[in-house]
Amino acid sequence: MGLEERVAELERRLTALEAPNREAPHLGEGDFWALEGLKAQLADVGSAAGGGVLYTGAVRMPTGEGYEWQYGVLTESLMEADWADTAESLAALGHPVRLRLLREILGGRRTAAELAALDEVGTTGQIYHHLRQLTGAGWLHTTGRGRYEVPGGRVVPLLVVLTAARP
Known part of the structure; x- marks a missing residue:
């Protein structure tokens, strides 16, 4: 992807973020927003070749306690680990x-x-x-x-x- 395409994509994302009354993506609908974010992060660190794994969650337990958490790791690191x-x-x-x-x-x-x-x-x-x-x-x-x-x-x-x- 060329520089102009990357800038256009960033502008599209910024516009979407600034849109009034924007609804968060619903589970099972829309594009792969978490995956796209991971791929953008990997491109920024120059690790797109090996890839990575991301998991994240925002949960509310029956007790009322809430947890938000995310973790990402590069594939290379996973493959080298014991x-x-x-x-x-x-x-x-x-x-x-x-x-x-x-x-x-x-x-x-x-x-x-x-x-x-x-x-x-x-x-x-x-x-x-x-x-x-x-x-x-x-x-x-x-x-x-x-x-x-x-x-x-x-x-x-x-x-x-x-x-x-x-x-």
Whole structure:
């Protein structure tokens, strides 16, 4: 793309941003605005050849807590990394009871006692085992005696992993 075309595209985007009563793109509609933004960023840093991955989210949990998060990484960096380093984190998510516990914690059940009262999650000892696995992998942290929460910086990544794993 030549300089004139790039300037014209930037002017088009600026006009769209400044338009009154502009509505944000709706999920599933319109162009790939996040993808286009990523490609523009990659072009700016001169890394368009290898590409990159971006994930982002703005979520409101049933508890009323809100999280906004984004992360991008160059493909080259991903391909050079030791993927085995992610095994523990992914393995912690690989058990149905752990996924249930995470969902319940995000939904507002934060204490071990509240979690132990749930059906089909096992004994108290089993629950603590699962909570330790999730805490060790960074998906949970304790906020006090017997209280757990998903760290704010892990909420959107957790939802991204779950989204990516859907059939």
